[in-house]
Amino acid sequence: MQFNTALTIEKLFRSKTRTRILWHFLENTAVRSGLRELSRIVKLQVHAVGREIALLKKTNLLLEEKTPSKNFYSLNTEHPFYEEIVSLFHKSYGVGGMIMNNRDVFAGTDFLLLTSYFLFNQPKDKYDIDILLVGSPKIDQVSIFLHNIETSLQRELLYTIITPGDFKNRKQKLDPFIWNILEKPSVLLLGKQAELLKGVAS
Template sequence: MSEILENLFGSKAKTRIIRFFLLNPDESFSAADISDKNLLRSNDVRRELNLLSKIKFLNERSKKGRKVYSANASFPFYLELKNLISKANVFPQCKSLKKITSIGDVKLALISGVFLNYPKGKADMILAVDNVNKGKLKSLMNNLEAEIGREIRYVLVSSEELKYRLDMLDRFLLDFLESPHDEVVNKLPKLKRLIEGIKK
């Protein structure tokens, strides 16, 4: 779906910037912020910001001596664009999710929230990983956030801590499992049985 949007909007940079502002409608960002958060080249960002400001999709103002941009909710096609972005279901088209097993010994990776267009979700991802590589985890999250256009709310635990939480019938974990979610990785037979029991 992201490739369809890129072709529709003309470039990856434009797609990411439009999605970013539609998903963060109440915030203002500098060109440098947008470049960092979306992993885009600064020249591409400045070009797209100029074009999007010119057609009034973005508001432009000065804040503490630097230019910042925010979404213009009065833009004629604002709601239509917002609906289009929300319908572009991020999973399974989110390419960076394929790299999830590179962050360590991944026992479990569940997604919900922003990945499934489920705004009521308390978390977007639950990860149970042993021997986690913090650098690769940070890189993965940066890439996911750039693809999606929002900060990822994730919970990281070891397999031992997950087992303890399951044994204690942890409310947060049960709420997550009872709400819409998808499995990216699940190497835990006990959890598979628990999920099947919840779905019945």
Template sequence: MPLTHVCTQLKNAIRMLEHLFGSKTRYRLLRFFFHNTEKSFFVRELTRALDVQINAIRRELELLVKSTLVEETDAPGHVDQTKAGASLRKYYRLNLGSLMYPEMQALLMKAQLLDEQVFVDSIRESCGDIKLLLLTGRFAGEKDVQTDMLIVGDIKSRNLEKVIASYEKDIGFSIRYTTLTVDELYERRHMMDKFIYSIFEAKHMRVVDELDL
């Protein structure tokens, strides 16, 4: 399938989710906060991460604070309050105590599964002969793994870069990925490569596995 058609499919699926949540910015903000439940952010951090105009971010934050899903909070401990303007910044984080949190979490988890399925399908259909595609790291809630994806096969690198870049722009964070040929994977497993073994020992999802490892 042509790469342009695959990217269109990905964008259409994301538009459907945005419509469900009421606005593109609101959906992307919520998804970003749910991916960073332990962190707080000031407005300009969010505009940079999501590439959205500051007024749109402020408008949606105001609505989310009123809904109790997001709350204003003090600056994180690492922030230097002596710097100019630092004390005037408002920080925001997900409100884990909100009555709406469990329902929104369940809805966003379903939305994330759809996002990820379209993303994975895009890789399978346009990025070469994929023999193994493994999701870990951010996709599996594994903070200590040094990669988010392991992709093994005869890979079309430029197509893969474009698909991942398109997905990164929508989710607001970078994806760490590792690509190997089948021979490279077998060789590194034979050498007891610590990095490779750390991936397989961590929590992961094998969405493509033609190697039966």
């Protein structure tokens, strides 16, 4: 069944303004923004953005830094719900939202996850990737789809597709490439978390 993930999360949070503000900070976790700057970025009126910032401050999701000239706001990455919110929003917007709304493109995929390098814009070493796919999808179809996203967002996406057998074998052997992905925060777009981690030594 097809559905609009962005619309779903707006209904859950009951505010398009609130979701736009949170998505801005989730895409730019290290960024501080002032009220007027944030209003320009999310393309909403200042008073509406100010009202939502006040509510988000009360939940402690946004932190405020006061300076003599203006106040700055940033995301509280230590919030107890931070990882859950990261997952919800990356399933709804951006690359994750595009994948979730076009899951038929990835037919034959057992697991698809966004790695911590992608989620938090972390520097990558030679073998680090943004997206891991496990399964037997139509590779040409997946490649074209992801290339179109790269073009749309003007951002390179590094991804790897491996077979279920290879994944199981490398997972059981604690292969550094696989383990480096699984031991860090990630967002699983396709597949079940329990199945993904089955056979991993604790």
